[in-house]
Amino acid sequence: MSQPIRISEVAYQCFHEAGHAVATYLFGGSVTYMELLDDNKQRSAVTRAIRPPESKQLIALAGFAAEYLLFKAGLLVDQNGTTLTEAAFIDQSMKNARDDRISYFGNDYSLSDGTWPKHLDERFMRVAMYRVAPQLELKLSQLDELAKTLETQGKVEQDQIERILEIAVDVRQRGYAIAKRDAAPSKLVTGNIRTCIAFYGKDDKNGVIFLSHFDRPCSVFGLSExxxxxxxxxCDLRQCKLYTVSGVWPYTQIILFLIAGVIAADPNFCPNLAHWWRYIVIGTLTLGAVYFAGTLPFLYLYWFVKTGSFRNCPKFLGYKAWLPAWIRTRVRVDAKEGVEPNVETYRETQSGRWLSLPGGCRELTKAKGSV
Incomplete structure (x- = not known):
């Protein structure tokens, strides 16, 4: 994205629509198609999408947010090729955002001269610039490619949109997903891993990947599904390269259980408690340390792999988040040949760099109702 764009060009409209498309995936929806339209000799564009009700307002802001990124980079020019002033940009972008403002505010507040009240325009722009534009900026190269594809082809279908945006299937907790190299989406992603376990693998020969997210001790027992x-x-299970990763090393839970066990073993603790009840309490706390601290799921996972159809042992990539409660771990697996799985840590308040689809994830059925 380096060439100036005239506000009268089709490229300007395409960038606006690409903003809506990228934001739709950022905020949990999906796009069916994007298309350029001829309306009384004036080119316009439309995006057909499935938008979550709670995200419709933010998605409505994304067209202006995309235009704002162009303006901030100094790439918007007028008919004479002169860089747009702030006043000229606001005037043009607000005309372009008429329908978007109606979607955002839920009503048409146009005045008799066609403009909107200044305080509403300012609120619309402020939220777009500070809440939506920073997230679009993280996907700027894909946004630019999508806009150029729309300009060239006139219509872009869902499959191509998701390939350009590198969409991944979002694997939820207690769920798993499988993807193939020759079918979109061909990427899987899961996040919010702390005491959870991610188990994933890749068959490079057949182009098949899988990713599962165990967030409770019992959910690992759904592996047979x-x-x-x-x-x-x-998938050739014997060829799969396997990996596991977790967030926080469960020393905090183990230490708490052990402290409770020591207290329970002290004769001065509840002196009237019968000895056999004391042993039951200590035994229960010991089992709890093994069960809830993640030891049992790991043991079962490795036993399952060793006694099942897999040939390779999972490569454990360690505990990535450690102690702070605001640190999470995220895993992304790509079916593209030769691309290794990506593991990173991020703050709870940070926006993810990856666009994902909520659909396509299956539940580990044997985990239903687990405690």
């Missing part, structure tokens, strides 16, 4: 689906997907 994953194996059945992998076989149906044409």
């Amino acid at each position: 994953l194996i059945k689906d992998l076989k149906r997907s044409g």
Whole structure:
């Protein structure tokens, strides 16, 4: 994105629509298609999408937010090729955002001269610039490519949009997903990992990947469902490279259980408590340390792999988040040949760099109702 864009050009409209498309995926929706329209000899564009009700307002802001990124980079010019002033940009962008303002505010507040009240325009622009534009900026290269594709082709379908934006299936807690190299989306992502375990693998030969997210001790027992689906997907389990990763090393839980066990073993603690009840309490706390601190899921996972159809042992990538409660771990797996899985840590308040789809994730059925 380096060439100036005239506000009268089709490229300007395409960038506006690409902003809506990227924001739709950022805020949990999906796009069916994007299309350029001829309306009384004036080119315009439209995006057909499935938008979550709670995100419709933010998505409505994204067209202006995309235009703002162009203006901030000094790439918007007028008919004479002169860089747009702030006043000229606001005037043009607000005309372009008529329908978006109605979607955002839920009503048409146009005055008799066609303009809107100044305080509403200022609120619309402020939220777009500070809440939506920073997130679009993280996907600027894909946004630019999508806008150019729309300008060239006139219409872009969902499959191509998701390839350009590098969309991944969002694997929820207690869920798993499988993807293939030759089908979109071909990427899987899961986040918010702290005491949870991510188990994932890749069959480079057949172009099949999988990713599962165990957030409770019992959810790991649903692995048999994953194996059945992998076989149906044409995955060669013997060729799979396997990985596991977790967020926080469970020393905090173990220490708490051990402290409670020491207290329970002290004769001065509840002196009237029968000895056999004391042993039951200590035994329960010990089992709790093993069960809830993540030890049991890891043991079962490795036992399952060793006694099942897999040939390779999972490569444990360690505990990534450590102690701070605001640190999370995120995993992304790509079916593209030769691309290794990506693991990173991020703050709870940070926006994810990856666009994801809420659909396509399956539940580990044996984990239903687990405590």
